[in-house]
Amino acid sequence: MQIELSEEQQMIQALAREFAEKEVKPVAALLDAEARFPHETVKRMGELGLMGIAVPEAYGGSGADTVAYVLALEEIAKACASHAVIMSVNNSLYCDPVLKYGTDEQRKKFLAPFASGQQIGCFALTEPQAGSDATNQHTLAVRDGDGYVLNGRKVFVTNGREAAVALVFAQTDPAKAHRGISAFLIERGTPGFLVPKVEDKLGIRASDTAEFVFEECRVRAANRLGEEGMGFKIAMGTLDGGRIGIAAQALGIAAGAFDLSVAYAKERKSFGVPIAQHQMVQWMLADMATAIEAARLLIWRAAALKDAGRPFGPEASMAKLFASEMAMKATTDAIQVHGGYGYIKEYQVERYFRDAKITQIYEGTSQIQKLIIARHVLGAR
Amino acid sequence: MKILVPVKQVPDTATQVKIGADPKGIDTAGITWIVSPYDEYALEEALRIKEKQGQGEVVAVTVGPERAKEALRSCLAMGADRALHLSDPAWENADSLTVARALAAVIKQEAPPLVLFGRQAIDDDMGAMPAQVADLLGWPCASWIMEETISEDGKSVRAGRQVEGALEIFTIPLPCVLSAQKGLNEPRYPTLKGIMGAKKKEIKDVKAADLGLAADGAQLLVVALEALPPRPPGRIIPGEPAEAVKELVRSLREDAKAI
CATH class of the missing domain: 1.10.540.10 (Acyl-CoA dehydrogenase/oxidase, N-terminal domain)
Incomplete structure (x- = not known):
């Protein structure tokens, strides 16, 4: 190997x-x-x-x-x-x-x-009543001539305010439940596509998280991504890949907080020596370093499987679950290494702590990842 | 216009340099290697000249061991068109004159009207190469340039070089050698496309025999490297200020012999 x-x-x-x-x-x-x-x-x-x-x-x-x-x-x-x-x-x-x-x-x-980065895109799946329960889509897309008319609401759309095009999921056949969901590429400025709200958040504050409302929003059939009814499959497959990305984000957050902690531990003195010489601090740093490396290897494996064209869903879930839980723990300990100063904005480590939390939630909560992993190991899929 | 940019692979600026088991060199274990930063200014300027003229070729060249190919690959990722890797047992532990002879020979073969160096490599800081190469070629040379403009007819370059508190402006006929000072430009980052495309560009291996050069002994030999002596700890003079100052002055005069 x-x-x-x-x-x-x-x-x-x-x-x-x-x-x-x-x-x-x-x-x-x-x-x-x-x-x-x-x-x-x-x-x-x-x-x-x-x-x-x-x-x-x-x-x-x-x-x-x-x-x-x-x-x-x-x-x-x-x-x-x-x-x-x-x-x-x-x-x-x-x-x-x-x-x-x-x-x-x-x-x-x-x-x-x-x-090429000239424009940015976003992904609108979550609804007020449909977070982890993503099959419970209420946004409707009704076929009308050569297009569809959309009505409904989407929430927590990352890049939502800035995106030129949104990938939006909607029910085209409610009778078929999640097999009746379809995906649409909808351009900003399309009449009836409104962005009424941008959220004020705990972390990842420089990214925008928006709410979308669709009111009699007309979309051409040419804007449908994939066949009718393929939407849920597209969404789930896409999220498998996305989870590798969020895992890498969580890893970076942890690694950034770790670097700050190591630098601080070498500099800050207590009881006459740099705190890095205290075993209690060394313990935390050693745990952080080990967990960071473990997360990195899980992420690299999931990414390599995806590149090889092999199934990677459960591996992506494991990477995301482990990396995001690890990031929350590592950033909590990073503040602990900094002591009182860690609680002060000037030392920046509190930002990593606030940013880490969302990685346990978006693109599938830690609980949903466990569900996916359990189904995989129990062969129930 | 063809522009040749000689570069050197050096340890990353953040490296804690340690003397090796053989005290004539440094311990290279665990070192991250980079293109010497001044060479990046030279490469950036060459790329800008090519872009401004809408045509031309930028050729990166280095003398160094196998790992130096990474430095050439970085240059290709930034936008150089091709690269020459001068690698031969004859050039192992070469002194600056030997390297200058090799570069001068390859420059004669390539015959570019302009050679752009970095002002010095940041490892040994010799800074000898631009002038030595220019001398061997019989070409004019302007060092530490802060700006340049190639004339419309492509026959000369107007170069401003840094002197104390001013720019010294020269008009130099081509072919010539220039060396880049910090501030000449802001080097670009390689793009991902550039990185992915770098492998498709040519890195040509050049041996001493290809340049008609025989192994000649170095004129300059490194005898040994010595670590700087550790800094002695500072001394705090206790007592009342008036008394302490007397002791300070005495110590500066008699112990340190500084006043």
């Missing part, structure tokens, strides 16, 4: 590390405080090719792979979890399904500008 990154993967990792260190880290705290979307740095990430990493060059992407994607995402998340989720949603939840299920015409129009 060999765990060796390719030369390209190492170069992409190095690029992302340098970009994150020089361009993202210096602005992260202020963007968080002001809950401001980082238009400028996201545009530059697009120019570098970070917004469509695994999309082939022919469709505006970088032509790299999922492993390169998680390497880059970890580096960006080390500096700022908000940038990471903006990047992850565009790559995994938007570009990935459009590439996989789009017609050639759809790929030209709805993929190339997004994979």
